[in-house]
Amino acid sequence: MFETVIGLEVHVQLNTKTKLFCSCPTSFGEHQNSNTCPTCLALPGALPVVNKEAAIKAMRLGYAINANVNHTSHFDRKSYFYPDSPSAYQITQLAKAIVQKGEVFIDLEDGSQKRIGMTQAHLEADAGKNIHEGDHSKVDLNRSGTPLLEIVSNPDMRSSEEAVAFLKKLHSTVRYLDISDANMQEGSFRCDVNVSIRPKGQEAFGTRVEIKNINSFKFVAAAIAYEVQRQTEAYEDGVYDEEVYQETRLWDVEAGETRSMRGKEEAADYRYFPDPDLRPLIVTQEMIDEAKIMPELPDAKVKRYTEELGIKMYDALVITSDKEMAYYFEEMLEQGAVPKTAITWFTSELLGRLNKAGLSIENSPIDAKTLGTLVAKISDDTISGKGGKEILDHMMENESRDVDALIEELGLAQVSDDGAILDIIDEILANNQDKVEQYKSGKDKLFGFFVGQTMKASKGTANPGKVNELLKQRLS
Numbered sequence: 001m002f003e004t005v006i007g008l009e010v011h012v013q014l015n016t017k018t019k020l021f022c023s024c025p026t027s028f029g030e031h032q033n034s035n036t037c038p039t040c041l042a043l044p045g046a047l048p049v050v051n052k053e054a055a056i057k058a059m060r061l062g063y064a065i066n067a068n069v070n071h072t073s074h075f076d077r078k079s080y081f082y083p084d085s086p087s088a089y090q091i092t093q094l095a096k097a098i099v100q101k102g103e104v105f106i107d108l109e110d111g112s113q114k115r116i117g118m119t120q121a122h123l124e125a126d127a128g129k130n131i132h133e134g135d136h137s138k139v140d141l142n143r144s145g146t147p148l149l150e151i152v153s154n155p156d157m158r159s160s161e162e163a164v165a166f167l168k169k170l171h172s173t174v175r176y177l178d179i180s181d182a183n184m185q186e187g188s189f190r191c192d193v194n195v196s197i198r199p200k201g202q203e204a205f206g207t208r209v210e211i212k213n214i215n216s217f218k219f220v221a222a223a224i225a226y227e228v229q230r231q232t233e234a235y236e237d238g239v240y241d242e243e244v245y246q247e248t249r250l251w252d253v254e255a256g257e258t259r260s261m262r263g264k265e266e267a268a269d270y271r272y273f274p275d276p277d278l279r280p281l282i283v284t285q286e287m288i289d290e291a292k293i294m295p296e297l298p299d300a301k302v303k304r305y306t307e308e309l310g311i312k313m314y315d316a317l318v319i320t321s322d323k324e325m326a327y328y329f330e331e332m333l334e335q336g337a338v339p340k341t342a343i344t345w346f347t348s349e350l351l352g353r354l355n356k357a358g359l360s361i362e363n364s365p366i367d368a369k370t371l372g373t374l375v376a377k378i379s380d381d382t383i384s385g386k387g388g389k390e391i392l393d394h395m396m397e398n399e400s401r402d403v404d405a406l407i408e409e410l411g412l413a414q415v416s417d418d419g420a421i422l423d424i425i426d427e428i429l430a431n432n433q434d435k436v437e438q439y440k441s442g443k444d445k446l447f448g449f450f451v452g453q454t455m456k457a458s459k460g461t462a463n464p465g466k467v468n469e470l471l472k473q474r475l476s
Contacts, residue, residue: 001199001200002197002198002199002200002228002232002235003158003197003198003199003200003202004158004159004160004195004196004197004224004228005155005157005158005195005196005197005198005205005206006155006157006158006159006160006162006163006193006194006195006224007152007153007154007155007156007157007194007208008151008152008153008157008163008166008167008191008192008193008194009150009151009152009153009191009192009194010150010151010152010153010167010170010189010190010191011126011148011149011150011151011189011190011191011192012148012149012150012151012170012174012179012180012182012188012189013026013126013146013147013148013180013181013187013188013189014053014054014057014058014147014148014149014179014180015057015178015179015180015181015188016051016053016054016057016147017053018051018053019039019040019051019125019145019146019147020048020050020051020054020091020123020124020125020145020146020147020148021039021040021048021049021050021051021091021125021145021278022037022039022040022046022048022049022145023037024036024037024039024040024145026146026147028186030142032131032138032140032142033140033141033142034142035142036141036142036144039145040141040144040145041086041141041144042086042087042088047277048091048275048277048278050075050278050281051147052287054123054147054149055098055123055281055283055287056287056290056291057149057177057179057180057291058098058099058121058123058149058179059098059099059283059287059288059291060177060179060291060292060293060294061099061121061149061151061173061174061177061179062098062099062102062121062291063291063292063294064173064177064294064297065102065103065104065118065173066102066103067099067100067101067102067103067118067121068099068100068101068102069098069099069283069288069291070096070097070098070099070100071282071283071288072096072280072281072282072283073093073096073097073098073122073280073281074093074095074096074274074280074281075091075092075093075123075274075275075278075281076091076092076093076094076095076272076273076274076275077089077090077091077092077272077273077274077275078090078091078092078094078124078270078272079270079271079272080270082127082130083130083137083139084127084128084129084130084139084141084144085127085128085144086128086141086144090124090125090127091124091125091275091278092122092123092124092125092150093122093123093124094122094272095272095274097120097121097122097123098121098122098123098281098283099120099121099122100119100120100121101117101118101119101120102117102118102121103115103116103117103118104116104118104153104166104169104170104173105169105299106162106165106166106169107165107169107317108162108165109161111313114156114162115156116153116154116156116157116162116166117153117154117156118151118152118153118154119152119153119154120152121149121150121151121152122149122150122152123147123148123149124148124150125144125145125146125147125148126143126144126145126146126147126148127143127144128140128141128142128143128144129141129142129143149179149180151170153166155194155196155205160220160221160224160225160228161221163193163220163221163224164217164220164221167191167217167220168217168321169298171184171189172298172320172321172322172323173297173298174189175322175323176294176295176297176298176323177294177295177297178295184215184216185215187215189215190213190214190215191213191214191215191220192210192211192212192213192214193210193211193214193220193223193224193227194208194209194210194211195208195209195211195224195227195228195231196208196209196231197228197231197232197235206231206244207231207240207244207245207246208246209227209231209244209246209247209248209249209258210247210248210249211223211224211227211248211249211250211251211258212248212249212250212261213250214251219251219253222251222256223251223258226256226257226258227249227258230243230244230258231244245263246263247260247261247262247263248260248261248262248263249261298320298321298326301316301319301320301326302316302317302320305319305320305339309339309340310339310340311339311340311343312343315343315347318347319343319346319347322361324360324361324362325346325361327368328346328361328364328368329342329343329346329368331368331369331372332346332368332369332371332372332375333372334369334372335368335369335372335373335375335376336372336373336376336379337371337372337373337375337376337379338375338376338379341375341378341379342372342375345371345374345375345378345388346371349388349389349392350364350366350371350392353392353393353396357396365395365396366392366395366396366401367401370395370401370403371392373403374388374391374392374403375388377403377407381465382407382413383407383412383413384412384464387407387410387412390410390412391403391406391407391410391412394406394410422474424454424458424462425450425454425471425474426474428450428453428454429450429474429475432449432450432453435449435450436475440475447471447472447475450471450475451464451468451471454471
């Protein structure tokens with residue numbers, strides 16, 4: 001039996017307005033090579049200047065994950081040549097990063113949490129982008145110099161499920177902190193996966209293989225599963241040393257397999273040395289104070305939802321996994337919606353309709369204020385649950401958002417007046433005397449018949465609780 005050992009290096013593109021070492025904009029989708037200047041083009045004589053906003057955002061993550069935030073850190077040059085790196089080196093942090101150590105707690109299926117240690121989070125400049133068209137290639141340097149925060153975990157994960165849980169927690173955290181949009185399709189949240197196996201009980205790590213630049217949770221899980229199987233089969237076939245060696249591989253989405261790219265470089269291969277153009281990054285007290293301003297994070301929200309609002313752990317984890325969902329839910333509560341009722345109508349009714357329509361919470365045709373008002377109307381018996389669903393369906397198809405106007409327009413106001421309901425009940429009982437006698441002689445199941453007839457006669461507007469209560473009185 002083998003144990004899997006996984007460590008992750010996550011590249012988070014910081015959502016600063018300008019690049020890490022120059023004033024070029026970081027906007028996505030611009031015309032090729034339009035967001036460039038002498039610094040990010042690495043022209044002779046151009047000098048870098050550190051982006052203060054990027055440093056503050058890096059520090060904010062450090063405080064959020066209980067890390068050591070260094071008040072003095074250093075920049076280094078990592079030497080390599082690719083066409084998308086005109087300087088032939090990358091400015092990064094090796095010897096002393098701005099954030100070191102730290103921890104992230106992931107939620108496991110059995111309801112427990114596991115601590116994943118962090119080695120460091122360091123600032124570095126992104127490379128450009130190679131574009132391959134037919135028999136020639138082009139280089140777009142718009143992305144060159146964009147600020148990245150590379151977050152390096154300890155090798156603490158033991159399965160693809162734990163790796164994905166860690167990535168999702170980190171993805172959620174950086175979005176709550178508003179330090180990155182973490183858009184995986186645009187490459188602003190991507191990761192390298194380090195995978196090895198070892199016989200259970202063995203202390204020493206096996207040979208580590210790195211899988212580069214994976215940009216979806218699904219592909220991370222698939223790449224780990226494939227690589228673990230490949231290494232396990234090599235071990236069992238007695239060819240582990242020949243087939244598994246320290247290298248960089250890529251995940252081939254079409255083939256569903258990892259493929260060798262190149263031998264894994266060591267630190268010495270990159271010829272790291274202190275960047276001579278950049279002095280040490282020394283943070284001020286003002287920067288520290290700004291970095292410590294942060295919102296309520298997912299773990300704190302889960303604790304508050306379960307302990308103060310009485311929400312089930314599963315529901316709390318679902319809602320807090322996405323900041324837009326959490327903020328939507330909390331705005332519902334501000335409209336007077338009861339938490340437990342709001343959870344059901346949000347997760348089951350609204351999200352179910354959005355999924356069916358192919359919509360996300362961000363472009364929902366029904367805003368939080370409207371849904372919160374609707375749920376409050378259901379809780380105070382102004383309308384029934386059935387009426388609430390009818391209004392939701394109407395809102396998904398029409399522009400009307402006035403809950404009170406729709407209740408009146410669709411005739412959904414619930415009747416709770418005893419006298420009005422008793423009039424209906426008396427008429428039902430008078431027209432069904434034979435069934436009344438059968439009920440009184442012991443056929444209790446006929447009670448459901450009387451309830452159904454009463455609701456039908458009221459066209460669904462009678463309060464079901466009142467109907468049950470008043471029927472029992474009349475039939476007794």
